[in-house]
Amino acid sequence: MKVIHAITNTRLLILITALLIVSGLAAFSSLPRAEDPIISNRFANVTTSFPGASAERVETLVTEVVENKLRELSEVKLLTSTSRPGVSIVTIELKDEITEPEPVWSKARDKLSDVAPFLPSGTAPPDLDSDHTYAFTVITALTWAGPGDVDVLTLGRYAKELAKRLRTLSGTEFVDEYAMPEEEIQVNLRTADTAAFGSSSIQIGDSLSGADAKNSAGQLVSHFSRFGLEIESELDSIERIKQVPLVVAKNGHIIRVEDIATVTRSQKTPESEVAIIDGEPGVIVAARMEPILRVDQWTARAKATIENFERDLPSNVNVTILFDQQGYTTTRLVDLGESLLIGFTLILIVLFITLGVRAAILVAIALPLTCMLTLSLMKMTASQSIRCQLQVDRCVGYYGRQCRGYGRYHPKLSTQGTG
Structure with a gap:
């Protein structure tokens, strides 16, 4: 009798209905969304x-x-x-x-x-x-737009800055860079000056190695203690290497590296990774959001960060978004809504024809409330997220091969190791 009384109580039914609608909409707006499910990687x-x-x-x-x-x-x-x-x-x-x-x-x-x-x-x-379980949320590429040869070292420096900004973005779980160039400082000996100096390349190399702060420069020993001595700065700049002393001449003049060699900074070869974007070398920066967030909200913040970063770039460097999950998840959610609407309409038409108006209205009210109840239960049981299982083509760039069409773009598939 109590159940029948509760069902026939109009105010109670209105209250329950309003509660289901509010809780369902709140759950729908707060449940996390992403393209792929989180899979435990073994x-x-x-x-x-x-x-x-x-x-x-x-x-x-x-x-x-x-x-x-x-x-x-x-x-x-x-x-x-x-x-x-x-x-x-x-x-x-x-x-x-x-x-x-x-x-x-x-x-x-x-x-x-x-x-x-x-x-x-x-x-x-x-x-x-072990970090290859699911796709990145946003993948960007830095490319060269200036005249002359591509300056990959400059692209690498700006890529590090972009990665730093994405790491500090709230909700970012993981950021990685691909095809990052490695820098090295080359010391090219001038033959005539080296011969006049009277020393070999091995002796000069030993002098440079001894000037490196990572190596001990000696010890200071007293009656009570012993201290290790190191050079104040490391060999991490061109000017520092140029000033390394090699020998003191008889007249007291100090011969330094810059007197007999040319010191330049260049890209280390051969490269361990190469990324090709539209036929040109570039650097890829990929970011992934935390699995408990909504992809549309995090992507909006990520794109705002990228736009602010783009304003600080010089005219010869471009940043392009190669892939983002938001478009795919939005499309799949729209398709899901359209499918539910079509099914709902067909059910109502059949009920109108077979059972009449009253039964059709009852079902019209019951179906949305059931969806709201399901969303509420998912939120209450801490369900991980609504996942859109996307079947998209993988777009692979391999040296001279351009990426065609749209699909999942994974930098590990679009970079080629050379080392």
């Missing part, structure tokens, strides 16, 4: 470079050592490896019952740190890459 790659070594040496001296260390992890299900000239790649697969892989990856990195001293001289530290 796969990772460990890459170790051993320049100049054959595939057989890489297998024996690097791959087997890394594999044996990683097998100490009880969470590992399978290890597979590929040894190529100069590089070792070990793929880790965790057991199916692992739902929180990050602590395992942390332990794996500790194991790799322990194994580094046992690798041969000249081997780069093993690099574990």
